[in-house]
Amino acid sequence: xxxxxxxxxxxxxxxxxxxxxxxxxxxxxxxxxxxxxxxxxxxxxxxxxxxxxxxxxxxxxxxxxxxxxxxxxxxxxxxxxxxxxxxxxxxxxxxxxxxxxxxxxxxxxxxxxxxxxxxxxxxxxxxxxxxxxxxxxxxxxxxxxxxxxxxxxxxxxxxxxxxxxxxxxxxxxxxxxxxxxxxxxxxxxxxxx
Amino acid sequence: xxxxxxxxxxxxxxxxxxxxxxxxxxxxxxxxxxxxxxxxxxxxxxxxxxxxxxxxxxxxxxxxxxxxxxxxxxxxxxxxxxxxxxxxxxxxxxxxxxxxxxxxxxxx
Numbered sequence: 001x002x003x004x005x006x007x008x009x010x011x012x013x014x015x016x017x018x019x020x021x022x023x024x025x026x027x028x029x030x031x032x033x034x035x036x037x038x039x040x041x042x043x044x045x046x047x048x049x050x051x052x053x054x055x056x057x058x059x060x061x062x063x064x065x066x067x068x069x070x071x072x073x074x075x076x077x078x079x080x081x082x083x084x085x086x087x088x089x090x091x092x093x094x095x096x097x098x099x100x101x102x103x104x105x106x107x108x109x110x111x112x113x114x115x116x117x118x119x120x121x122x123x124x125x126x127x128x129x130x131x132x133x134x135x136x137x138x139x140x141x142x143x144x145x146x147x148x149x150x151x152x153x154x155x156x157x158x159x160x161x162x163x164x165x166x167x168x169x170x171x172x173x174x175x176x177x178x179x180x181x182x183x184x185x186x187x188x189x190x191x192x193x
Numbered sequence: 194x195x196x197x198x199x200x201x202x203x204x205x206x207x208x209x210x211x212x213x214x215x216x217x218x219x220x221x222x223x224x225x226x227x228x229x230x231x232x233x234x235x236x237x238x239x240x241x242x243x244x245x246x247x248x249x250x251x252x253x254x255x256x257x258x259x260x261x262x263x264x265x266x267x268x269x270x271x272x273x274x275x276x277x278x279x280x281x282x283x284x285x286x287x288x289x290x291x292x293x294x295x296x297x298x299x300x301x
Contacts, residue, residue: 137294165276168247
């Protein structure tokens, strides 16, 4: 990562934890996981709470749907690390990698339900343009999405607009396919806490 | 929508922490990074990229900011503030549009 403190500035206990994770997973600790351990009182502790609530808290959206939103927002931002991580996680959650790839390739023709498609379209516009109108929201509502689902989707969008920026600014190392698969398995088992 | 929505409350706590909690960068600098407004060069170039086009951040942007006197811990904080600030603006815009569309009169 571009700041040396994020590569080597961890406490001894944290370094030991990273070594144990490497030993058991056979993969390097992803930079996204490392970041939340650096001065966790400043960012990591509170960020994990928000991201976990958005991605795994109570919602009418499935875990797969929310991971797909994370992958899609990351695609709009062009954030390579987060695209890889959340494409793998959505594919494992759905047990359907082809569906995830289809959404990222062409949202309009992908084989998904209209409520999810309309929601992704709105999140993409918000991410790319920085704003959405009430009419944009009404289109999502008319596709059958509830106001609470829209609010839940906005929280996912916000969490990944933050993480995408950090991944690109700090320079998270893009993992191998095996590394992303191992990370996805962890995120589905344990979440973001 | 419940005014005490847990996601929003948790996000507000994150914003409050990075802006006003203990830190190595001043609260004024953190607020400027959050709003992407008012910072001097070369830090401003780095922070603006984080907010607007993060994929274009380079090693040279960090090197220039460090050479102007910022420590790595200060840059860690200011980059976080910039990323969270842009995301907070998206959250506010989305929630405001939702409130208008549903006539709830609530803007988050």
